[in-house]
Amino acid sequence: MSQSQSSRTPRGMRPGTRVADGRKMRTLFAEDPEWSLALVPSLTTLCLQHIIKHFEENPILDELKPKYKAYVLQRLPESLPLTVCANLISDESYWKRCCERRWRICDVSSYGNSWKRMFFERHLENIVELFIPDETDTKTVLCLVPLCRNYVKRLNITQLLPPIKEPASFDEDDRSDCASDLGSEGPSIDHFDFRILLDKLPNLEELSVVYGVKACGMNFEWNLFEFTFRDCESLAKALNSCKTLQVFRIHRSRVDDEKCCLLVSQLLDHPSLQELDFSHNHISDRGARAIGKLLNRSQLKRLVVCNNQIRASGAQALAHALARNATLMSLNLRLNHIGDEGGQALAQALIKNKTLVNLHLEGNNMSEPSAAALSQALAENGTLKSLNLSNNRLGVDGGKLLEEGMSHNSSLVECDVRVTDVGQDSLLCINEALSANQVQARKHNHNYGTNAEV
Template sequence: MPDIMGGQPKEAASPGGVPRVYPPVAKPNPAADPRKMRRIIAEDPEWSLAVIPLLRNLCLQHIIKNFHENPILDKLLPSHKAQVLEKLSTSLPLKVTANLISDEGYWRRCCTQRWGISDVSQYGDSWKRMFFERHLKNIIELFIPDVTDPQTVLEMVPLCRNYVKKLDISQLLPPVKEPQKGDEDDCSDTASDAGFDGPSMDHFDFGILLDKLSHLEELHLVYGVKGCGMNFEWNLFEFTYRDCQSLAKALKSCKTLKVFKIHQSKVDDEKARVLIHSLLDHHVLKELDLSHNIIGDRAARAIGKLINRSNLEKLSVYDNKIRGPGAQAIAYALSRNITLRSLNLRLNRIGDEGGQAIAQALLKNTTLVDLHLGSNELTEPTATALSQVLVQNKTIKSINLSCNRLGSDGGKQLEEGMSHNGTVVEFDIRLTEVDQEGEYCISQVLRSNQDKAGQALQ
């Protein structure tokens, strides 16, 4: 029988007498790589030792796949945590991700997938803040009274209250208008008299939300409907007295509010007074905007009271119906105020009665920097009063008198005042009937003041 080590086949007798032949045994080659000598037969013909995933990666994939059931994140190493956050689905429930994930990269993916390209600078450069502010905004703007369950809003509070600093609500939907019943329905009058007819609210009730948003600083509201098209009705843009009362109560409870704006909502004197009364002791309020409404002199008097009771720095009531007496009330408050820096009264009807009152107030005021009185039916007497302000006031830097009828004589008065002024760097007198010579002289003084201001900054 040949030697096995010699490579010859080996024969042996079987129980039946038939010889068995064994294959030759290869001699070991010390120089060969042992790993290349092994033969592995796998069930998967494409299986290869080179593509076997690391156990670490298998574990991370399992964590990602089952994150909604077992959100393990804080226990991971920083490098492993980054891998998980990069692969996590943006459709995970907010109950899981809201208070657990702070990674800006993840929230950027959420924002981009939902809204496309967005400007995060408007949200303090925080993608997480942007996501929750816009998400809550969408819920409120699509809220239908007596149809949408308020719980859908309340469920969001624990998830977003630490991240929402600003709410910019551009529409508020009214209740669904029920079809008119026929005359045969005799019980309709009875139901109305009993108090069962009509919705329980006219728009979303901010009273259920504002006191729970502990970091809310800005609130912008428009009581109207976007894109109503052929379904336009005036009641779609009606800020009711019931809305006003509930909003005033909500504002009073929101102690962190710094900026409040409500415009294009047909806010009249009565409703404005209710809102302003709720803000009288709001010492953190810095900006109030009641523009594009129908506010008159009664509300202007309330605004004057607010100026002296608060720490307002910016007030905008442009495009309303304020006349001379209302402007006088604001001017009286301005003469005693030490915080207001910007006042915008354009597109009202204050006339020379109000314009002169404000000019007289600026002879005492030492904080106002920006004044806008455009389109207010002002004429030469107001220009004469403001010329004295230009001589004495050393604080104001920007004045806008555009779209008034100051005339050439008024322009000469302003030119005389500006010749003694060294602080005003912006002065808009377009469409005021001031002659070209006056405009040129004023522009020369402005250029000189601007150069001085630029040198001071350097």
């Protein structure tokens, strides 16, 4: 080898750089001046990225170490099919991202602080609310059940869509032949059939239903808000099959006496029902009598039948049941028409009842005779804590009677007598008695808490 060849600087070496044998060498530089070895992802990271990319086809999660599992969960897309992620991913941060991506307002405190529960309850609610009878395939609901059944505790259904009614069309010549067949035509169901769902949700505790359509605007028709007898039959059977149900509400659905009786008949002796809400419907005395029967064949703690058409006879039936009841703690009869006969009956029931804590009787056309009966009840009842009598015609004399009853009462801490025409002197005395009871209640609660700690 010639001298010139032996002293030649190797390719890629900066002049002036020496190697072990004393020769000068040059340093290699990358074409990208910002490149460094630190930018090269590790083999572990490449594997995790591959898992994320192909998670839908091959979901690998539980086999990973905790730190790698956390890495994957933080980067999984929210668009994964529920069949893949529903029963595999329990990480709350993932379900939080799913909820916030889908809904603008997300109050997780209303769902036991569980983002996964929020997602599946709201998702199932949306499916039911957009279900169109004879149009939507029931598989859209049934396929979801195995994925959400363990997480759904409450359903708040704010609308139920009716079937799509197509206009009848037939030829003039066929009119006579078709006329006989029109009676047999029609949808197979009128609204969503809860029988296909409720018995498949083992943790369902609360169901609220409205048979109506939201935001119908200029397309308003009464049939959009029709809770049919066929609907009632299917709903009643569904309620009977749901043994875990604790709260049932049906609002603004034009529930009349016949439908109320049918629903109640399937709730008799229900093992877990604690709250029943029939507010804003068309229930009258017959329906109230059925509810009275339910009071002593259930474990109800709260009953709401406000804004219905219950009159004296219905109130008397409820009072008869209340006198023997040992579980009910709250009764709301606001905005009915029970009058003095109903008011007096309920007051007499309070003398015997030992469990009721809250009673709402506002807006019921009651007057002085009701005030007299309630005065006697307050003097003897030691359980009631809240009484609302607002928007009744008690008058000055009625106020004096209530004042007398309150002077012998030690349990009532709230009494609303607004818009009742009671005198100012009576109002002042009633408020003073309430204040004294409130002080005693606070002392009792404090002592009870201290003793409990000891």
